[in-house]
Amino acid sequence: MWKYVLRRVIMLIPVLIGISIFAFLMMHLTPGDPAQLMLGEQAPEETLAALRTRMGLDQPLPVQYVVWLGRAVRFDFGRSLRSNKPVVQELLERLPATGQLALAAVAISLVIGIPVGVISATKPNSIFDNVAMVGALAGVGMPAFWQGIMLILIFSVTLGWLPSSGRMGGLEYIILPALTLGTASTASIARMTRSTMLEVLSQDYIRTARSKGLSKLRVVVKHALRNALIPVVTIVGLQFGYLMAGAVLTETIFAWPGIGRLIVEAINAKDFPVVQGTIMMFAVVYAFINLVVDITYAFLDPRLRTQYK
Amino acid sequence: MATTSTLQLRQRAKVFKSMFRNKKAVVGAVILIMFALGAIFAPFLTPYEPQRQNIRNRLQGPSSEHWLGTDQFGRDIMTRILYGGRLSLRVGFTSVGIALAIGGTMGMIAGYYGGFIDNLFMRFVDVLLALPGFLLALAIVASLGPGLENVIIAIGIANIPAFARMMRSSVLTVKELDYVSASIAVGCSDFRILVRHVLPNAINPIIVLATLGLAGAILAAAGLSFLGMGAQPPTPEWGSMIATARPFIRVAHYPVTFPGLAIFFTVLSLNMVGDGLRDALDPRSTHTM
Numbered sequence: 001m002w003k004y005v006l007r008r009v010i011m012l013i014p015v016l017i018g019i020s021i022f023a024f025l026m027m028h029l030t031p032g033d034p035a036q037l038m039l040g041e042q043a044p045e046e047t048l049a050a051l052r053t054r055m056g057l058d059q060p061l062p063v064q065y066v067v068w069l070g071r072a073v074r075f076d077f078g079r080s081l082r083s084n085k086p087v088v089q090e091l092l093e094r095l096p097a098t099g100q101l102a103l104a105a106v107a108i109s110l111v112i113g114i115p116v117g118v119i120s121a122t123k124p125n126s127i128f129d130n131v132a133m134v135g136a137l138a139g140v141g142m143p144a145f146w147q148g149i150m151l152i153l154i155f156s157v158t159l160g161w162l163p164s165s166g167r168m169g170g171l172e173y174i175i176l177p178a179l180t181l182g183t184a185s186t187a188s189i190a191r192m193t194r195s196t197m198l199e200v201l202s203q204d205y206i207r208t209a210r211s212k213g214l215s216k217l218r219v220v221v222k223h224a225l226r227n228a229l230i231p232v233v234t235i236v237g238l239q240f241g242y243l244m245a246g247a248v249l250t251e252t253i254f255a256w257p258g259i260g261r262l263i264v265e266a267i268n269a270k271d272f273p274v275v276q277g278t279i280m281m282f283a284v285v286y287a288f289i290n291l292v293v294d295i296t297y298a299f300l301d302p303r304l305r306t307q308y309k
Numbered sequence: 310m311a312t313t314s315t316l317q318l319r320q321r322a323k324v325f326k327s328m329f330r331n332k333k334a335v336v337g338a339v340i341l342i343m344f345a346l347g348a349i350f351a352p353f354l355t356p357y358e359p360q361r362q363n364i365r366n367r368l369q370g371p372s373s374e375h376w377l378g379t380d381q382f383g384r385d386i387m388t389r390i391l392y393g394g395r396l397s398l399r400v401g402f403t404s405v406g407i408a409l410a411i412g413g414t415m416g417m418i419a420g421y422y423g424g425f426i427d428n429l430f431m432r433f434v435d436v437l438l439a440l441p442g443f444l445l446a447l448a449i450v451a452s453l454g455p456g457l458e459n460v461i462i463a464i465g466i467a468n469i470p471a472f473a474r475m476m477r478s479s480v481l482t483v484k485e486l487d488y489v490s491a492s493i494a495v496g497c498s499d500f501r502i503l504v505r506h507v508l509p510n511a512i513n514p515i516i517v518l519a520t521l522g523l524a525g526a527i528l529a530a531a532g533l534s535f536l537g538m539g540a541q542p543p544t545p546e547w548g549s550m551i552a553t554a555r556p557f558i559r560v561a562h563y564p565v566t567f568p569g570l571a572i573f574f575t576v577l578s579l580n581m582v583g584d585g586l587r588d589a590l591d592p593r594s595t596h597t598m
Binding site (some may be wrong): 011014015016022023025026029030031062134136138139140142143144145146147149150152157170212241242244245246248249252263264266268270275279282283286287 | 333338394426434435436438439440441442443444447448451452453454524528531535536540548551555558559562565566568569570572573574579581582584
């Protein structure tokens with residue numbers, strides 16, 4: 001088991017180096033002089049030169065990269081060009097908002113997705129099942145940014161029940177963003193739960209449990225659900241990755257002050273240090289989540305465990 | 310393939326039959342064909358031009374002249390959606406095409422030759438997988454600059470890993486089969502073996518993946534354009550239409566609602582067809598999801 005964990009951690013290193021090269025090269029891939037891009041066309045030559053020196057842009061690329069990486073591993077991505085605050089500080093200020101939103105979205109997707117999947121699986125091809133599965137397919141195909149605007153239109157503009165944007169602290173502010181962000185995950189989890197549940201329900205031990213006289217409810221909840229949820233656990237883990245991506249659109253619509261909105265603002269303002277820092281943070285968080293998912297899976301699946309003994 | 314054997318024809322007929330029995334797939338295909346026809350014949354279907362402004366007629370509701378109403382510049386929304394369909398289809402097909410060509414080739418080479426090249430390609434794929442797809446595409450567009458062409462490239466690159474991995478695992482299973490060894494024994498070139506023997510066996514999962522990938526690509530492209538990183542106004546792109554009409558939502562919601570419905574139905578129908586294809590092509594999945 002530990003061998004497996006160690007192997008997975010070591011495998012992360014080249015991946016993170018690769019993504020760091022990409023993050024570093026981002027501003028050099030953009031056509032034009034990076035300093036000029038960041039400061040604008042009219043910037044005087046002295047200011048440009050000062051920025052070049054400050055960011056080390058006058059050094060050869062490999063040297064720049066090594067210097068940049070040396071700082072990045074200590075979480076130093078320089079300062080934001082807009083606020084002049086350290087990038088890490090910006091990230092840390094925004095992180096709680098995104099974390100809160102992601103957790104709320106996961107909570108919604110679990111509370112709705114798993115029961116819907118279980119009921120669908122226990123009554124396959126019933127009206128409930130058909131409606132739920134078409135709904136789930138619709139949920140996967142829903143453009144989050146449009147869904148968010150529609151929710152605002154209905155619940156804020158027309159009904160006036162919920163605020164349309166911001167994060168003032170009250171629970172009412174998180175409902176619409178979390179619903180928007182959680183829709184696709186809810187749909188995936190419902191589909192996944194249904195299909196694994198169907199598979200488990202067709203197995204012999206379920207028939208045995210039923211034939212020894214246990215109620216259907218008890219069999220489903222106590223015997224089947226436990227096994228059906230193993231693949232669902234990993235899907236939930238992976239959903240966090242999609243939630244990070246979805247947060248970019250959701251946060252933009254609801255003016256939610258999180259990481260997703262930060263990266264969009266930074267890209268539009270050509271604030272490269274912030275873009276680089278955000279990309280690296282996303283990559284590290286995503287890698288960590290995947291690592292936890294894989295280890296959980298190995299822990300739950302004895303076949304994988306013995307492979308690395 | 311020059312000649313199609315009767316066996317293959319019979320198999321194909323079976324796939325079609327099972328597709329037709331799947332109601333979801335049929336409904337999806339019908340919606341999809343409607344959108345595609347609408348996009349192709351847009352100039353004949355509407356008397357308006359997608360970018361012609363008519364300020365006096367701005368933000369009108371649906372009427373007999375403007376079936377879906379007009380936007381903030383008085384442009385006919387239906388016309389813009391039809392023309393927008395052209396862009397979405399183009400973005401979808403080209404970006405999936407890029408992913409399929411690069412990812413598929415990489416996966417095929419990696420799976421067939423193994424060893425160092427396999428390791429190299431798969432580590433590259435791992436790096437691409439280090440970010441969720443949409444974020445990777447966003448980061449690539451951020452460095453290439455905004456524009457629909459760059460969105461196509463970005464989404465294409467972001468989709469490489471899925472095709473590379475799928476192709477690699479297909480090749481790995483086919484490679485060990487007897488008839489491939491036989492082909493090697495009679496002296497077929499690697500290229501011939503890959504294209505004539507390995508590829509046809511790997512094609513089914515690839516078709517499913519491409520259909521679902523098309524849906525994802527259209528959704529991602531609309532999202533990027535919504536963020537202002539893709540098609541720029543006044544281009545009639547669905548995501549960009551939603552973004553530019555959004556400030557007027559308290560006055561009129563049609564310019565936001567209808568392009569969104571267009572994205573929604575296109576993506577939904579592609580997913581329905583993809584699901585149906587998977588059930589029809591993959592004999593292992595007995596239950597429809």
